[in-house]
Amino acid sequence: MSDVNTMRAISQDVLGGPEVLKEVRLERPVPRPNEVLVRVRAAGVNPTDWKHRATGGFLGQPPFVLGWDVSGVVEATGIGVATFVPGDEVFGMLPYPFGHGSHAEYVIAPVRALVHKPDAIDHTQAGALPLVSLTAWQALVETAELRRGQRVLIHAAAGGVGHVAVQIAKARGAYVIGTASAGKHEFLRGIGVDEAIDYRATDFTEAVRDVDVVLDTLGGDTSVRSLRVLRPGGIVVSILPVGSADFYEEAERRGVRAVRMLVDADRAGMRAIAELAEAGKLRATIAGTFPLTDAAKAHELGDTGRTTGKLVLLAE
Known part of the structure; x- marks a missing residue:
């Protein structure tokens, strides 16, 4: 695989502590009809991430790439996507639980899981908010x-x-x-x-x-x-x-x-969240930001259960 067709991602081969997380190169995904390829700028880390890392949760046995929160830029669109064009800044939650994979440089999202990122917030904020x-x-x-x-x-x-x-x-x-x-x-x-x-x-x-x-x-x-x-x-x-x-x-x-209840990806809910964020009525407190390559450090902090607010991985 040439570099243009691959991407960095954080994966694991076994269940366990933060040390099982490692940087790998994977094939860059290609959007199918009604899907969007997003170049990830920021991706939140949530308790469900470290629980799945340790136990497999809904996902079973690895290997897998975790991450449901995403904020980034549309890189390409599949057939039939009318809402976004390449270059649009978007954010949202990948379908939970089986749409995971945002702890990478690129991720595929169903078009209806995303909305336009408000100008009032940066990618770190937008990556922290969705889930x-x-x-x-x-x-x-x-x-x-x-x-x-x-x-x-x-x-x-x-x-x-x-x-x-x-x-x-x-x-x-x-x-x-x-x-x-x-x-x-x-x-x-x-x-x-x-x-x-x-x-x-x-x-x-x-x-x-x-x-x-x-x-x-x-x-x-x-x-x-x-x-x-x-x-x-x-x-x-x-x-x-x-x-x-x-x-x-x-x-x-x-x-x-x-x-x-279990959270579900939803465009109407994301639009309401975007409106609150744009109006200054909703803001994530950022407990820490980490480069994508330091995902294990974010998980270590999350495992303490002592953080206030959100942890975010930055893919750039």
Whole structure:
């Protein structure tokens, strides 16, 4: 393969820690009908990336190239693509979970997974936003139908999904309660949280009442316990798609709703996110940026579980 037909990518041959990630050369993909070839400028790294690296997750055994977030420039278009032309700046989330592959110099995306990148944000921002923002948008707006004046509790509100969920909820006119360690409360107030709870010192089930919506980003026992703080008819949306049946049984007993969801690529959601970003109402906090070749270092930092905001790989 000549260089013009190949690309750098971060791949792995075995499951394991960050050290299994390595730079390889792969054949540059060619877009099929209704597909776009994107030259990657920035690609977010999410908890789902390091979980798949370690366990295989939905993807099974490697080799594979991780990465669902992408921001970049259209390099080529397949037959039938009317929305974009080469040179357009775009961003979006590749179809989750099987459309992965943005931790590379080039990636193929279905045309409807992408939207034009707003001029108001750079590629680092645009590469950080899609997966976490779509997750929050689909949970809060599409599933919970969050409305102005409602009360929402967001767990791990300083995390990747949490900190964009706060901003989306505020843009919807909600009263936002967020959990985080005490050291992150100033950050939470800065992004609009109305009431911050130190989960290490306070049991949220004793501190919170009459909530309309809970966004559960933690799963496990937190899902079930979150049902206790809802008003009648309220809803807990968990972004952890599997767990105990107790979640649904307890919700039915209490007269509230319990939903588990998995983020899905969606142009309408991405357009809403782009509009919020363009208006200055949605911004990713960048916990760190790394060259593509240092993907393992990004995973090492992600594995600590201590980051505030998003980690981003830069492909240039």
